Structures are given as C-alpha cells and as structure tokens.
Amino acid sequence: MTEQFERLQKVIAQSGVTSRRKAEVLITEGKVTVNGEVVKTLGTKVKPSDKIEVEGIPLENPNKLYILFHKPTKVITSVSDDKGRTVVTDFFPQLKERIFPVGRLDYETSGLLILTNDGEFANHMTHPRYKMKKKYVAKLKGFLLREQVKELEKGIMLEDGKTAPAIVKVKTQDREKNTTLVEITISEGRNRQVRRMFAHFGHEVVKLSRIEYGNLTLKSLNAGDARELSPHEVKQLRQMAQYKG
Numbered sequence: 441m442t443e444q445f446e447r448l449q450k451v452i453a454q455s456g457v458t459s460r461r462k463a464e465v466l467i468t469e470g471k472v473t474v475n476g477e478v479v480k481t482l483g484t485k486v487k488p489s490d491k492i493e494v495e496g497i498p499l500e501n502p503n504k505l506y507i508l509f510h511k512p513t514k515v516i517t518s519v520s521d522d523k524g525r526t527v528v529t530d531f532f533p534q535l536k537e538r539i540f541p542v543g544r545l546d547y548e549t550s551g552l553l554i555l556t557n558d559g560e561f562a563n564h565m566t567h568p569r570y571k572m573k574k575k576y577v578a579k580l581k582g583f584l585l586r587e588q589v590k591e592l593e594k595g596i597m598l599e600d601g602k603t604a605p606a607i608v609k610v611k612t613q614d615r616e617k618n619t620t621l622v623e624i625t626i627s628e629g630r631n632r633q634v635r636r637m638f639a640h641f642g643h644e645v646v647k648l649s650r651i652e653y654g655n656l657t658l659k660s661l662n663a664g665d666a667r668e669l670s671p672h673e674v675k676q677l678r679q680m681a682q683y684k685g
C-alpha cells in the first residue's frame with residue numbers, strides 16, 4: 441500500500457490536538473518532532489507511519505479513519521469482488537485512504553458496519569477474546585418458542601461448536617403471516633451465525649439487520665449513509681475491547 445503524504449501542520453490539526461494555526465506556531469518553536477528529529481519547517485510532508493510528537497506527546501492515530509456505515513442489503517462486505525457486485529468501499533469513491541471493513545455482514549444482511557484503515561484496531565474489534573457485543577433484529581419464519589429462547593440464552597450446539605449465551609427479546613409475533621420479529625445480541629462473530637442459530641430450530645431468517653455494535657447504534661443513519669466516528673466513540677470501543685491502542 442502506498443502511503444499518502446500530508447503537511448505536518450495538517451496532520452497535527454486533524455488529530456484534534458490543536459488548530460492548524462497553533463500547530464504552525466508549535467512547529468516553528470521547535471516543539472514538534474518527526475521520528476525523533478525536531479522539525480521547524482512549515483509544510484514538511486509526513487506519512488502515516490511517521491512517529492510525530494508534539495511537546496513530547498505522541499499524536500494519537502494520525503491519519504486514522506473510523507467510519508460507521510449503514511450497509512444496505514445486496515452489498516458485499518469486501519473491498520473488491522471478482523463477480524463485479526457492489527462492495528462496501530464503492531460507497532466511498534472520494535476517499536484517498538484505503539479503508540476496509542471490520543468483520544463482515546452477509547450479502548443479504550443490512551446494518552451497522554465499521555470501516556477503518558487501522559488494522560490493529562480492526563483485529564482487536566473482531567478478536568473473540570474481547571467479546572464485542574452485536575445486536576441484530578431478525579424477522580423469522582414461524583414462531584420462536586419460549587423454550588427456544590431459553591436455549592439460545594444458554595448456548596446451542598452448532599456444527600462449529602457451542603454458541604456463547606445470547607440475549608434474546610421477542611418483539612412481535614404475527615399469527616396471520618406466521619413470523620416472529622426478534623432482537624438478538626451475541627458476542628461472537630462466526631460465519632452466518634445468527635442465521636444458523638435460528639435455523640437450528642427450523643426458523644428461516646427472512647430479514648436481518650445489525651442495529652448495534654458495542655456502544656454504537658445506527659440512530660438516524662439511512663441505508664447507504666455513513667459518518668465518521670468521534671474520537672470519544674473510538675476511545676470507548678477500545679476500552680470495551682480492553683485495548684488502549
């Protein structure tokens with residue numbers, strides 16, 4: 441991956457430490473180092489892998505991007521597709537940084553997906569050890585029975601092992617259409633896990649959407665829309681994954 445060069449004062453300002461004007465003053469005063477060397481020249485170009493310190497304090501994640509995206513259905517959670525189908529990064533044509541999805545949602549699943557260029561962050565979010573909570577709303581064929589809810593809450597045996605306890609809340613059941621609307625929160629991220637958990641009881645999932653990820657919700661974001669996460673949201677996610685970056 442080729443690295444994008446940016447002007448030093450811009451990188452400092454974007455990290456949220458101070459304004460661009462003040463960053464320029466700090467640079468000319470000799471208070472900024474790049475890879476251990478004092479840099480006093482305004483406009484010096486730096487790349488993401490450079491270690492920048494302002495008054496001896498390292499910049500937190502310069503040039504790191506964290507995006508909350510409402511993935512529509514019929515979009516592949518990938519950066520490319522050999523069959524030419526729409527992929528999640530097609531929604532960000534203006535972006536210079538190379539971002540990639542954190543975990544995945546199925547082609548037919550919509551909902552909350554994080555995209556980032558921070559590989560270490562992505563690894564932590566998806567590592568099973570950190571048990572990030574993900575809430576889904578699912579529309580099922582058939583009636584989900586009380587005993588089935590209890591079993592899901594305890595954990596059920598799938599072909600790749602027993603699932604961790606889930607939180608399950610039945611929202612509505614439509615007798616005429618013979619469907620159940622249910623919210624399920626899981627802390628694992630196995631392939632097609634929610635669909636397989638309901639299939640275990642013979643319930644086909646006809647609609648699935650992820651509505652929460654850790655501290656994040658979709659709020660008023662429509663399918664296909666995205667926004668950047670605030671530094672506070674990123675910090676909270678890191679804390680939830682017991683990860684200080």
Ligand code: URA
Nearest residue numbers: 545546549632634635
């Ligand atoms: N579980 C699924 O079955 N599909 C998803 O996309 C996510 C979780």
